[in-house]
Amino acid sequence: MHTPPLASGPQGPRHLRPLLDTVLDALHTGTHARGGPLPTGGPDTVTAAVHDAAGDLLPDRGDPDALRTLVHAFAAGAADPAHPLCAAHLHCPPLAVAAAADLAASALNPSLDSWDQAPAASALETLLTRTLARETGHTDGLVTTGGTEANQLALLLARETHGTVRLVHGANAHHSLPRAAWLLGLPDPVVVPAPAGTLDPVALDDALTRLPGPRGSVLVAATAGTTDTGLIDPLPDIAARCTAHGARLHIDAAYGGALLFSDHHRAKLTGLDAAHTITLDLHKLGWQPVPAGLLTVRDAHDLAALHHRTDYLNADDDTEAGLPDLLGRSLRTTRRPDVLKLAVTLKTLGRTGLGALVDQVCAHAREFADLVHADPRFHLHDRPAISTVLFRPAHAPDPAVAAVRRHLLTTGRAVLGRARADGRLWLKATLLNPATRPDDLRALLTLVHRTHAEGPR
Numbered sequence: 404m405h406t407p408p409l410a411s412g413p414q415g416p417r418h419l420r421p422l423l424d425t426v427l428d429a430l431h432t433g434t435h436a437r438g439g440p441l442p443t444g445g446p447d448t449v450t451a452a453v454h455d456a457a458g459d460l461l462p463d464r465g466d467p468d469a470l471r472t473l474v475h476a477f478a479a480g481a482a483d484p485a486h487p488l489c490a491a492h493l494h495c496p497p498l499a500v501a502a503a504a505d506l507a508a509s510a511l512n513p514s515l516d517s518w519d520q521a522p523a524a525s526a527l528e529t530l531l532t533r534t535l536a537r538e539t540g541h542t543d544g545l546v547t548t549g550g551t552e553a554n555q556l557a558l559l560l561a562r563e564t565h566g567t568v569r570l571v572h573g574a575n576a577h578h579s580l581p582r583a584a585w586l587l588g589l590p591d592p593v594v595v596p597a598p599a600g601t602l603d604p605v606a607l608d609d610a611l612t613r614l615p616g617p618r619g620s621v622l623v624a625a626t627a628g629t630t631d632t633g634l635i636d637p638l639p640d641i642a643a644r645c646t647a648h649g650a651r652l653h654i655d656a657a658y659g660g661a662l663l664f665s666d667h668h669r670a671k672l673t674g675l676d677a678a679h680t681i682t683l684d685l686h687k688l689g690w691q692p693v694p695a696g697l698l699t700v701r702d703a704h705d706l707a708a709l710h711h712r713t714d715y716l717n718a719d720d721d722t723e724a725g726l727p728d729l730l731g732r733s734l735r736t737t738r739r740p741d742v743l744k745l746a747v748t749l750k751t752l753g754r755t756g757l758g759a760l761v762d763q764v765c766a767h768a769r770e771f772a773d774l775v776h777a778d779p780r781f782h783l784h785d786r787p788a789i790s791t792v793l794f795r796p797a798h799a800p801d802p803a804v805a806a807v808r809r810h811l812l813t814t815g816r817a818v819l820g821r822a823r824a825d826g827r828l829w830l831k832a833t834l835l836n837p838a839t840r841p842d843d844l845r846a847l848l849t850l851v852h853r854t855h856a857e858g859p860r
């Protein structure tokens with residue numbers, strides 16, 4: 404029987420090379436066929452194109468052209484974060500060097516649940532997590548699938564360290580925090596008002612004063628970079644109030660964490676290191692292919708709660724004989740070496756290179772806000788704290804704002820997000836593409852104006 408070529412082993416690179424040519428060609432033709440940031444025609448058209456390309460996905464006899472056909476359709480129907488008018492979400496264009504490193508991770512397929520499946524990968528993971536933890540002022544960290552898993556782990560570690568925990572978070576917190584409380588069977592969280600988009604420390608103090616219970620039984624979650632507006636909670640003030648009340652502090656820096664790499668913006672995160680746990684997400688401001696999340700911990704002992712033993716992965720005698728025990732580094736078992744792309748990126752760009760990317764996207768956001776502010780056809784919500792700008796056509800009712808966004812999506816011309824602030828609906832531009840030029844930002848504004856002026860459809 405003919406065996407399909409394998410990706411690793413001595414012949415792996417030889418097998419991969421022609422297939423990579425096919426993938427790169429199909430990425431090229433698919434991206435060209437799309438032409439813009441998003442396919443045109445909306446969900447029905449895209450679904451029909453995908454069904455058309457896929458045909459019978461499990462035919463009796465295989466199709467040797469499947470790689471080309473499906474990668475072409477995948478690219479033609481993609482939302483491309485490298486397109487300058489694709490700016491809705493915290494959805495970044497990945498660096499080519501990170502995607503290339505990820506190919507090696509896929510080819511070798513190490514799994515980080517035991518040393519004998521991932522000898523070098525596990526050593527690299529230890530280095531990478533310590534390096535990033537040190538950057539936040541912490542001692543250790545866990546690799547996660549993103550901010551959601553990191554926030555869940557933060558709640559779990561708090562509960563395991565203190566026996567029980569009540570979550571207190573701002574009204575501006577990410578939805579994954581109350582969801583994690585629900586998942587872990589914790590009491591309903593206390594929600595502190597965030598009238599200006601950031602957690603109000605005085606209201607937090609009131610909430611902490613009213614809550615009963617022993618010290619440490621309260622976990623406050625603050626946000627460094629909110630999903631809607633990119634605002635950063637007043638971290639030093641919040642940290643001081645947590646200390647005064649003996650509450651544990653988690654900071655969700657999924658968006659803002661990468662400001663640490665920038666000399667210009669690092670000071671916005673002052674107070675970050677006061678947290679017991681910090682969520683980082685380098686598939687946002689970090690230019691990594693998904694997934695690239697981390698949870699850093701101030702006290703590495705907190706991680707003991709995740710210790711778990713199963714004979715075939717970390718038998719006591721193997722651990723005593725010196726084989727690293729990896730099972731306590733995650734709640735997952737089989738686990739991808741997401742650290743390779745991260746390590747390659749950090750070392751290739753260095754702090755200066757990463758900091759320059761952060762500076763660029765923050766500068767684009769300021770330029771875009773300036774354009775909006777100077778243009779009487781638009782209202783600007785606020786100057787950006789990181790790289791998010793909320794704006795709306797002047798005098799447009801909310802349904803018209805929503806219709807503009809949907810029309811841009813279904814015609815494939817621009818991908819903007821939406822956010823509610825001050826009781827109104829805004830268009831949201833999250834600028835994460837360092838290659839965006841000032842002309843692109845002007846073009847985006849013109850496009851939004853024309854779409855709105857052409858009226859409801």
Ligand SMILES: *Cc1c(COP(=O)(O)O)cnc(C)c1O
Pocket residue numbers: 493548549550551552554577579626628629630655656657658684696
């Ligand atoms: C994106 C985001 C998350 C969730 O991260 P995922 O990687 O999508 O799981 C959590 N918190 C904040 C503030 C975020 O912006």
